[in-house]
Amino acid sequence: MTNSQQDTTKIRVLVSNDDGVFSPGIKALAQSLTEIADVAVAAPDVEQSAVGHGITIRRPLRFKHTAAAGFGDIPAYRVDGTPTDCVVLGTRILQKPDVVVSGINLGYNLGNDLTHSGTVAAALEGMILGIHSIAFSQAANEQGEYNFEHAKAYIPRIVQWVYERGLPPRTLINVNFPPVKPRGVKITFLSDYKFEDELVKRQDPDGRDYYWVAGTPKSTIFEEGSDEWAVREGYVSITPVRFDLSHREFMTQMEDLAE
Template sequence: MKILITNDDGIFAPGVEALADLLSHFGEVVIVCPDTEKSAYSHKITLRQPLKLKKIDFAPNAEAYAVNGSPADCVKLAMEVLLKEKPDIVFSGINIGPNVGRDMYYSGTIAAAQEAMLYQVPSVSVSLETFKTSKIKFSIVKQLLYNVVEVILQNKIAKNVMLNVNLPYTSKELCKGVCVVPMDLSISRYNFVALNDPQGQDYYWLKDSYQDLKVNEGTDYHLLKDGYITVSPIDLKNTQKRKIDQISRWFNKINYIQEEN
């Protein structure tokens, strides 16, 4: 099995090293990551500057490259330039900090996995529910993730679907289980706060309110905080035939007038 790994925390993030070590037990691993942190880059691609693939001495069990671009750039370059054939699956992560709810639209981690979907390659984004990078024991994280990866690889991810996986920072023994849930888009995690510069002018900074959110039971936020692994399928299919037919009828009058003329 050929596995492509990427992330948005950068090539030297400890999460990508942990993920590469884990996935090397399942197949041949290639890593293509941004050369610096690109968090919250969403699905940005680079149009107006050249990109470079730089080989990195990463680990004996993985071939690794750094790219001076976005997470989506990394996957696109890997698919179109670096790899002779498509990988069997793409993993993006392990991201430091969860990706829940509206993060689906902002996260570079998720966007990289979505880019793989555009190439009809199964993909998984993986995030960890902690922000204390220096205190993370990745041996615990890998034990928690191993069985999840094993189940995913034993089954076939549906076409045009990716899986967004969030891990609680807890031991395998204390984890309460795995819940497959939609991402709760009703909650706004990032909110602007106003501050004053030395001249007394207002400026605005986005504050992450994740730790203070009051969330509904059964949501990805709630279950993750409660000690469950959450798995959220994300569908690439953005349009539905029924909606296309419905909205087409809105314009019937315009089309009729044009045909008359």
């Protein structure tokens, strides 16, 4: 594609998330891209946080246009399924996008959180389908409030860069915004940030046990250059994440099993 073509052709972007089509984060993300992109939205009709890369195969799915979510002129569709379902349907029913973006998630997706995150899973599905994909997340401020104006100022530049430069195979971009005006951008690696699971046991009115799985954020190593370090220091964290789960270095130590 020539520079003149890039100047006159808008990027085709599919927007999804895991907080649901009515989340303020997805509106901010979609609206931030309208100047540089033709934007369409396909998102869950209810919150689907922490569902990971689940896909619905045991029942049919509904794909409905929605005006009630407040996207204005941006075409928006709600899906009664997971974030992965949304990307599968959105890329096939609507025009195939140049870039899939997911978020803005209400809360960080750092380190080991990526394995649980529905927000990252939507970007992962885009990557699997051969589409450049980005996940966006942001923490709330100390009052528990979200202000996406600073994030919206960075998002078009990030999406434009990914569209023009491309990403390596099996790679997506994971972006986390601090809750305050960023000091700048850091290219980071994944920390060991995770939620330490806690099992809360209770009883219903009939005396039967039930359980809540809760968690507390925890890091055992706080390392400069990591995604957690960057956002704690007030920077935008941009992490290229490669989904190649093979431990190639260890393969040589296992060769005796093949004898």
